[in-house]
Amino acid sequence: MNKRVLSTKDRLIRSAANLFRVRGYHGVGLNDLLAHANAPKGSLYHHFPDGKPDLAKAAAVWASDEMLRLIAVSFEEARTFEDGMTTLCHKLAKLFDLAGRWDGCPISSTLFEGPDNEDFRACAEQLFNGWIAEGAEAAERLGDAPEAARRKSERMFIMVQGGWTLARARRSSDVLRELPRLLT
Numbered sequence: 001m002n003k004r005v006l007s008t009k010d011r012l013i014r015s016a017a018n019l020f021r022v023r024g025y026h027g028v029g030l031n032d033l034l035a036h037a038n039a040p041k042g043s044l045y046h047h048f049p050d051g052k053p054d055l056a057k058a059a060a061v062w063a064s065d066e067m068l069r070l071i072a073v074s075f076e077e078a079r080t081f082e083d084g085m086t087t088l089c090h091k092l093a094k095l096f097d098l099a100g101r102w103d104g105c106p107i108s109s110t111l112f113e114g115p116d117n118e119d120f121r122a123c124a125e126q127l128f129n130g131w132i133a134e135g136a137e138a139a140e141r142l143g144d145a146p147e148a149a150r151r152k153s154e155r156m157f158i159m160v161q162g163g164w165t166l167a168r169a170r171r172s173s174d175v176l177r178e179l180p181r182l183l184t
Contacts, residue, residue: 009047011037016059021106024113025056056110057123063106064127068134075138084138085156086180092160093173105164132157155183 015037019028034041048054070091078084111124135153140146159179167175
């Protein structure tokens with residue numbers, strides 16, 4: 001099998017996303033990031049001139065893009081919003097189980113546990129609004145009016161975020177599998 005070799009920049013982003021998800025922003029030092037990414041010392045500032053904060057935003061964007069793909073795939077074949085939500089929650093539960101540990105949301109762990117600054121908060125808002133927009137687009141495609149679709153998608157977002165937190169506390173992906181029945 002031909003495995004794609006990641007660029008140094010991509011290795012830094014993925015390493016940051018993984019490390020921040022597990023340890024939080026403050027729990028990861030620059031040396032940890034460089035070692036995990038197998039990257040030379042100068043590469044961090046070469047690719048991310050403002051250092052760790054720039055890398056944190058890039059890692060959050062990468063993680064958000066992965067979630068956007070998961071939402072899109074979950075609703076692709078859905079006949080109803082509830083069907084898509086069920087698929088999404090089951091996929092998230094499977095990811096939860098496959099991880100073998102109970103980590104936080106890579107965006108929240110990175111941007112809300114990072115420096116208390118407006119850039120991080122604005123980045124998180126933009127990324128989470130993207131998730132809501134993706135869900136709302138699916139709800140509209142499945143027959144909801146735009147405002148109802150947005151409200152439904154916001155409920156889904158709040159449920160998934162809260163469900164992930166409760167699943168972490170209980171160390172059980174069953175919480176995620178039960179979320180769709182709460183949607184109606």
